[in-house]
Amino acid sequence: MALKNKSMYAILGILNLAPSTGYDIKKYSDKVLSGFWNENFGHIYPTLKMMLEDGMINILPGEINEKKVRYAITEKGRMEYEAWLLEETVQQPARSEFMLKLLFSSSLPREKVIFMLEDYKELHEKNVGKYLEMQKDLEQGNAIARDRVPFINAVLRRGILSGEAVIRWCDETIEEMRRA
Amino acid sequence: MALKNKSMYAILGILNLAPSTGYDIKKYSDKVLSGFWNENFGHIYPTLKMMLEDGMINILPGEINEKKVRYAITEKGRMEYEAWLLEETVQQPARSEFMLKLLFSSSLPREKVIFMLEDYKELHEKNVGKYLEMQKDLEQGNAIARDRVPFINAVLRRGILSGEAVIRWCDETIEEMRRA
DNA sequence: TCTGAATATATCAGAGTGATATAAAAGGGG
DNA sequence: CCCCTTTTATATCACTCTGATATATTCAGA
Structure with missing residues (x-):
């Protein structure tokens, strides 16, 4: 198998x-x-x-x-x-083409890099919004088994907290790019 | 090609x-x-x-x-x-076996779930430590072109902020699992 | 009734993974 | 200086996964 x-x-x-x-x-x-x-x-x-x-x-x-x-x-x-x-879960490495590009972007005009970061930030803002929406739906409690709710919520919270962290990082990095 | x-x-x-x-x-x-x-x-x-x-x-x-x-x-x-x-970077979906398992873990004993989360937290603590170490090395400034430094730093900051968010989420979720 | 969207399955080339094989060079301890 | 382990170096293979494409039916609404 x-x-x-x-x-x-x-x-x-x-x-x-x-x-x-x-x-x-x-x-x-x-x-x-x-x-x-x-x-x-x-x-x-x-x-x-x-x-x-x-x-x-x-x-x-x-x-x-x-x-x-x-x-x-x-x-x-x-x-x-x-x-x-x-079973124990072994960590699988993930690929982020965005981060790869950013690391190699030192030759690009700063405005271009800032534009990329703003785009990326917007994407994550949309994601967080989607998770918040799903969380609201979950609270309205539809056809989902009661005992699964905390787990679905945990997964949504992960998406929200991670997304918010990325958004803060975008702000910080845009600021840094403006200064440097 | x-x-x-x-x-x-x-x-x-x-x-x-x-x-x-x-x-x-x-x-x-x-x-x-x-x-x-x-x-x-x-x-x-x-x-x-x-x-x-x-x-x-x-x-x-x-x-x-x-x-x-x-x-x-x-x-x-x-x-x-x-x-x-x-080029514009299109977002690629990532797979997290850990999150998949967690979503489906409602039938598992709560202690097992908490153990999984503690393990996961430890992993991310180690990662953050590694990034902080690399950041220190970067400040000591070795053989790296000056103009690349802000970009390497941005990438490291991303790892740190994301990692810290995951750690907070682990704490919060462990707490939630203890309550539920 | 027409039409486009959603449902449903299938296949294929190519991207990427993880294990394994092989062999030479380098480094360090006794 | 010899032995042994680690690091350097390339290659291949089966398998997993991706993304595009093809095909056909059903359903909802204009």
Whole structure:
């Protein structure tokens, strides 16, 4: 079986909440997980196929529509998933093209660098706004299991605090670029 | 030519500072860029080969040692690099397995979750310490071009501010988990 | 009824990862 | 000076993941 396929665990986590189609999984990833996770169709469908072969998931019968395939987590899948939750997480290095560019920008006109930073700041302001919106929705409490609320909130708080830190850093750095 | 190979731009940026071997590039990436960038040998060597074919770089002659191949940026490479610096950077989604796990951890014992968070906090404390150390080295001003200093400092400040935000978030979330 | 948006699956080339293999040079201790 | 470990150096491979593209159906609204 595949060894390092992290998409599998994300899919197991989503199917553990509710049986879904590949399309549903993508939607959930874009709507809920975006900010710290992402999935592509180009990886979801092959992974689902592999997981089906491995007995991690099965196909729910019934649906009149034949093109639509709804998957559910199996007992084996749930065991794999719970083992993963308990595993220690090794830190994966992330790539930020923006930071790479900034480090190499000493030859650029200062105004250009400041413009880049202002753009970046705006992006993060929008992100923070989105998280605050989602937090409000969460408080209005819809169809979400009560015990999951603190965890969803924690994830949103992370987005807010990190975003605010980036915004402060942008301000500070713009100031620094004006001085230097 | 390759279209989305970001490694190429990182390599051009490094070669623009000084001619290097593939090994040097990896070392620079691990030492200086780590925190917001990473490169693998498995990608560096094929990319160097491709860049050589495209005339972005050339091989420096001389070296007595035959196994060692030292590359330098060409005029074409420098133009490509400078165009990239001016391009708008599109935000790339990042994956955090830790955050994914946390979101799905509502079924785990609270002590386990707190333990995970404490571990994560410690990791970021170490990172911040490392950045502070690097900042001190930078102030001692070694072999770095004067005009690059504000940019290196900006990158380090980003690491420090972001790290500190994560640490605060860990404290807050541990507290929340104890209450809930 | 037309039309565009959303739903749904699939495939492919290429980017990037992580492990492994190989071998020479350099450095330090006994 | 020899031995041993570490560092330097390049290369390859299977696998993960990305982003673009193709295709077709259903649904909502003008």
